[in-house]
Structure formats: structure tokens, C-alpha cells
Amino acid sequence: HRWQHTPETHLSEFNLTEIEAMLGCYTKVLFVRDPFHRLISMFMQSMDSSPSFSSFVQDILDSGQYNASVSWKPLVSLCWPCLIQYDYVVMFVFLSQELGHLLWRAGLPVDSLLPKFTDAQVQWTYSWLSQQMFSELSLQQKKQLSHFYRWDLAAFPFSSSFLSD
Numbered sequence: 001h002r003w004q005h006t007p008e009t010h011l012s013e014f015n016l017t018e019i020e021a022m023l024g025c026y027t028k029v030l031f032v033r034d035p036f037h038r039l040i041s042m043f044m045q046s047m048d049s050s051p052s053f054s055s056f057v058q059d060i061l062d063s064g065q066y067n068a069s070v071s072w073k074p075l076v077s078l079c080w081p082c083l084i085q086y087d088y089v090v091m092f093v094f095l096s097q098e099l100g101h102l103l104w105r106a107g108l109p110v111d112s113l114l115p116k117f118t119d120a121q122v123q124w125t126y127s128w129l130s131q132q133m134f135s136e137l138s139l140q141q142k143k144q145l146s147h148f149y150r151w152d153l154a155a156f157p158f159s160s161s162f163l164s165d
Helices: 016-024 035-045 053-063 075-079 092-105 119-135 139-148 150-155
Strands: 029-032 088-091
Touching (some): 029 092, 035 139
């Protein structure tokens, strides 16, 4: 390719013609996760900075979408699924099954590269955690979170998300 880029180069630094050419040369994979599960994960990674899940969520809501960290910013605003035609969209809840398919399609050894966990274990754990964490939130916070992630909930099949209600 005539364009030279480093890992720090963002697509926005190229013109539309260059972007289309680059994206046409790669297999594009988008990994998506229920936004509420993303919040739980980030809270658990930063438990020292927030006394409770509710206060963590309130800090996010107070910061707004435009000032949000990449860690909890809505996916639609990060990966532009309406503009970029992804070859694969991998749902976190089916990670091991879908990763196996991707590795197989790429001609890589499936068994030796996949982590040893089952989708059922992951789903059960996040279901339990979601119930616990969701119960800590006020009705107003629940509504605000649903609004904050409304485009993600519309773009991806998160039908079992607590935020879909």
C-alpha cells in the first residue's frame, strides 16, 4: 500500500478514498458485547476508584457520551457499523463458538488457540452479575443508561440485556 501507517494512526487521518482502499484490503471483524456487561467489567477492573457500582454509573452518565472513555463509550460511535461493512460481527456471549469459526476460516488451528471456557459459564456468570449490579441502580439511572446506549441496543441483538427493557 502506498499509505504508511503505524499502530497509532487513526482512520480519520486519511481521506475517504484511502479509507475505502484500506478497508477493502482487510478482513474486518467487530467484537461486540452487551453494554451493561462492558460496564460491569470496567467497574470490576477499577473497583478502587468507585465505592459502588451505582456511583460508577453516575460518574459515566455525568461525563456524557462525548467525554466518555473508550472503555464504555457506545460501540456505534467507536466502530461505525453503519458505514463500515464488517466481514464478521462476533458477539461476546458466543465468543468461543464464533472464534472457532473465525480461526477455521483463517486456516488456523482452532483447538490450540481457544481459551478453555464454555459459553454457558460466561452467560451464567454475567446473568448473575447483571442482576446484582442492576438492582443497585435507581430507576432514573436505568433509564439514562438505556438512553446512553440506545444506538448500540438498536444496532446489535442484545435482546437479553437489562438495558433493553
